[in-house]
Amino acid sequence: xxxxxxxxxxxxxxxxxxxxxxxxxxxxxxxxxxxxxxxxxxxxxxxxxxxxxxxxxxxxxxxxxxxxxxxxxxxxxxxxxxxxxxxxxxxxxxxxxxxxxxxxxxxxxxxxxxxxxxxxxxxxxxxxxxxxxxxxxxxxxxxxxxxxxxxxxxxxxxxxxxxxxxx
Amino acid sequence: xxxxxxxxxxxxxxxxxxxxxxxxxxxxxxxxxxxxxxxxxxxxxxxxxxxxxxxxxxxxxxxxxxxxxxxxxxxxxxxxxxxxxxxxxxxxxxxxxxxxxxxxxxxxxxxxxxxxxxxxxxxxxxxxxxxxxxxxxxxxxxxxxxxxxxxxxxxxxx
Amino acid sequence: xxxxxxxxxxxxxxxxxxxxxxxxxxxxxxxxxxxxxxxxxxxxxxxxxxxxxxxxxxxxxxxxxxxxxxxxxxxxxxxxxxxxxxxxxxxxxxxxxxxxxxxxxxxxxxxxxxxxxxxxxxxxxxxxxxxxxxxxxxxxxxxxxxxxxxxxxxxxxxxxxxxxxxxxxxxxxxxxxxxxxxxxxxxxxxxxxxxxxxxxxxxxxxxxxxxxxxxxxxxxxxxxxxxxxxxxxxxxxxxxxxxxxxxxxxxxxxxxxxxxxxxxxxxxxxxxxxxxxxxxxxxxxxxxxxxxxxxxxxxxxxxxxxxxxxxxxxxxxxxxxxxxxxxxxxxxxxxxxxxxxxxxxxxxxxxxxxxxxxxxxxxxxxxxxxxxxxxxxxx
Numbered sequence: 001x002x003x004x005x006x007x008x009x010x011x012x013x014x015x016x017x018x019x020x021x022x023x024x025x026x027x028x029x030x031x032x033x034x035x036x037x038x039x040x041x042x043x044x045x046x047x048x049x050x051x052x053x054x055x056x057x058x059x060x061x062x063x064x065x066x067x068x069x070x071x072x073x074x075x076x077x078x079x080x081x082x083x084x085x086x087x088x089x090x091x092x093x094x095x096x097x098x099x100x101x102x103x104x105x106x107x108x109x110x111x112x113x114x115x116x117x118x119x120x121x122x123x124x125x126x127x128x129x130x131x132x133x134x135x136x137x138x139x140x141x142x143x144x145x146x147x148x149x150x151x152x153x154x155x156x157x158x159x160x161x162x163x164x165x166x167x
Numbered sequence: 168x169x170x171x172x173x174x175x176x177x178x179x180x181x182x183x184x185x186x187x188x189x190x191x192x193x194x195x196x197x198x199x200x201x202x203x204x205x206x207x208x209x210x211x212x213x214x215x216x217x218x219x220x221x222x223x224x225x226x227x228x229x230x231x232x233x234x235x236x237x238x239x240x241x242x243x244x245x246x247x248x249x250x251x252x253x254x255x256x257x258x259x260x261x262x263x264x265x266x267x268x269x270x271x272x273x274x275x276x277x278x279x280x281x282x283x284x285x286x287x288x289x290x291x292x293x294x295x296x297x298x299x300x301x302x303x304x305x306x307x308x309x310x311x312x313x314x315x316x317x318x319x320x321x322x323x324x325x
Numbered sequence: 326x327x328x329x330x331x332x333x334x335x336x337x338x339x340x341x342x343x344x345x346x347x348x349x350x351x352x353x354x355x356x357x358x359x360x361x362x363x364x365x366x367x368x369x370x371x372x373x374x375x376x377x378x379x380x381x382x383x384x385x386x387x388x389x390x391x392x393x394x395x396x397x398x399x400x401x402x403x404x405x406x407x408x409x410x411x412x413x414x415x416x417x418x419x420x421x422x423x424x425x426x427x428x429x430x431x432x433x434x435x436x437x438x439x440x441x442x443x444x445x446x447x448x449x450x451x452x453x454x455x456x457x458x459x460x461x462x463x464x465x466x467x468x469x470x471x472x473x474x475x476x477x478x479x480x481x482x483x484x485x486x487x488x489x490x491x492x493x494x495x496x497x498x499x500x501x502x503x504x505x506x507x508x509x510x511x512x513x514x515x516x517x518x519x520x521x522x523x524x525x526x527x528x529x530x531x532x533x534x535x536x537x538x539x540x541x542x543x544x545x546x547x548x549x550x551x552x553x554x555x556x557x558x559x560x561x562x563x564x565x566x567x568x569x570x571x572x573x574x575x576x577x578x579x580x581x582x583x584x585x586x587x588x589x590x591x592x593x594x595x596x597x598x599x600x601x602x603x604x605x606x607x608x609x610x611x612x613x614x615x616x617x618x619x620x621x622x623x624x625x626x627x628x629x630x631x632x633x634x635x636x637x638x639x640x641x642x643x644x645x646x647x648x649x650x651x652x653x654x655x656x657x658x659x660x661x662x663x664x665x666x667x668x669x670x671x672x673x674x675x676x677x678x679x680x681x682x683x684x685x686x687x688x689x690x691x692x693x694x695x696x697x698x699x700x701x702x703x704x
Contacts (some may be wrong), residue, residue, distance in 0.1 A: 051663035073568035190468035210482035269398035
């Protein structure tokens with residue numbers, strides 16, 4: 001595994017091992033395609049997932065590509081950060097066709113525009129008008145209070161349960 | 168590996184299953200008999216019991232409940248256990264409860280427990296109109312657990 | 326989704342094209358999920374997966390709950406095999422919090438995982454029986470699965486959703502006499518295996534229905550993100566339990582059977598062979614489980630803060646790699662939890678490719694031998 005890490009460091013990237021079989025690489029946005037296709041050529045042929053994290057305080061989205069190498073039993077976590085307002089990202093479907101569905105999901109839940117992805121139509125949600133729901137500034141409680149009528153049911157003289165938010 | 172030889176007796180040997188007992192338990196004629204107690208598991212997470220004199224009304228169960236099913240309600244008929252204890256007691260909405268048992272895990276005095284009782288039946292009056300019926304059902308789903316099922320403890324904190 | 330009018334006017338055409346819905350309420354799919362098939366005669370021309378009917382927003386819900394409160398929520402992500410969720414989540418939380426769990430608890434986790442695997446395999450045989458018209462198979466395998474659920478109920482208090490794992494170990498110790506019952510059950514299950522072989526795998530009708538259906542070559546399996554028994558049935562020796570061992574899998578002696586043909590029959594046979602290995606693992610666990618504490622104490626749920634960081638913890642489930650990408654910012658609640666379900670790439674992406682040109686009666690067979698479980702991608 002160390003040879004992969006050394007090689008990636010040689011490419012001028014920040015790479016560090018996490019566990020015996022796992023390492024992570026932080027990549028600037030422009031070089032993601034390059035690094036992913038390099039990793040694919042060195043044995044990381046399986047694409048495991050694409051996750052997105054909303055770092056609202058820093059004003060950034062973090063995209064996490066997870067790859068696996070079946071020959072060397074290794075796992076690579078490729079991370080990149082993109083700005084939060086007007087987020088766009090290059091689509092990876094030329095490297096892995098299956099990125100199409102993962103990117104479609106991230107587009108729906110975070111509102112990231114993937115340039116080059118042919119199908120970013122609504123996927124899980126139907127008739128969604130609000131901001132993308134997995135963003136941190138989307139408040140589920142406010143949304144449901146606006147959408148639905150709250151009914152105070154008074155039974156046994158007991159008020160409906162108060163919502164407890166843990167601070 | 169699975170052996171793929173053909174067996175000419177296979178159709179006849181299938182007949183033996185005609186005389187086997189079924190897997191199913193014919194409830195209520197029979198009871199489940201796999202544990203050392205008759206019926207459901209000794210650790211079954213069923214309806215709650217609460218020792219009202221031991222409970223200090225701290226509200227941890229209400230705070231930890233993932234479904235927000237527990238409310239702390241002022242009870243007139245209890246005495247505080249010590250001078251720091253409160254007279255509020257948990258009231259559980261069984262329409263929300265998911266029987267995960269986290270309230271039992273968190274209870275500092277171990278007064279809140281779960282029993283092996285799981286059948287809750289009630290009979291709305293025949294005179295209740297169909298519009299009123301949902302309300303009566305809601306009423307019967309929210310109650311304050313007490314010692315009613317205490318003789319049949321299930322999931323308890325150890 | 327808009328309905329298209331039926332194209333019925335083309336009398337000159339050889340085939341009428343029409344739209345066929347598999348799901349959302351269909352006995353062939355375990356969960357509310359639908360495939361919209363464009364049919365040309367009995368051949369599928371195009372397929373549109375339509376998820377969202379089961380979407381419950383777990384990832385958002387988890388951000389609003391405490392670390393331990395989530396444990397009541399996540400078993401619901403995969404209904405036939407809920408334990409992998411609990412174990413993967415707990416392993417991730419423990420890694421981030423730096424908790425080392427005792428050996429005894431690790432063995433209990435392995436026992437729970439392997440029992441869940443057997444239960445899920447039996448469930449998948451039932452699905453296959455249902456989709457091929459072999460209705461004895463569901464009767465038998467669901468019946469036998471219930472004996473496993475009995476033991477689960479004794480151990481955990483719940484039959485399907487156990488809510489048994491906890492960061493730092495498990496909630497309760499193994500009760501007295503439980504391991505003997507487990508060994509008894511394993512003997513029983515092993516005695517049943519030849520009968521399953523006779524019923525399912527030597528059945529000429531089932532062989533005709535499954536052999537050659539949904540052929541998946543090895544390189545395509547890797548390219549499409551397929552994991553678990555489906556990958557191994559295509560001939561790739563990859564099992565997280567062996568390659569990147571978690572818990573105590575490195576202390577146990579078991580093989581990874583490989584069938585390698587890559588069709589629907591091979592995938593079912595793969596599960597049947599792995600079931601035998603799981604029985605072997607459970608026997609070893611029951612015999613060599615060490616004494617000791619079953620958990621380490623963690624702070625009370627309201628003060629349980631997990632140090633900031635991110636970690637991807639994964640578990641080999643009966644369907645493939647089940648992973649949790651957990652991000653913490655040092656608070657009492659998770660910052661973000663991403664769930665990687667094994668059926669995601671199969672059910673939503675690979676289905677588009679494989680189902681084209683498939684005959685309609687093969688579609689449920691393909692869905693069941695791929696063990697597509699909609700709750701884990703429609704989470």
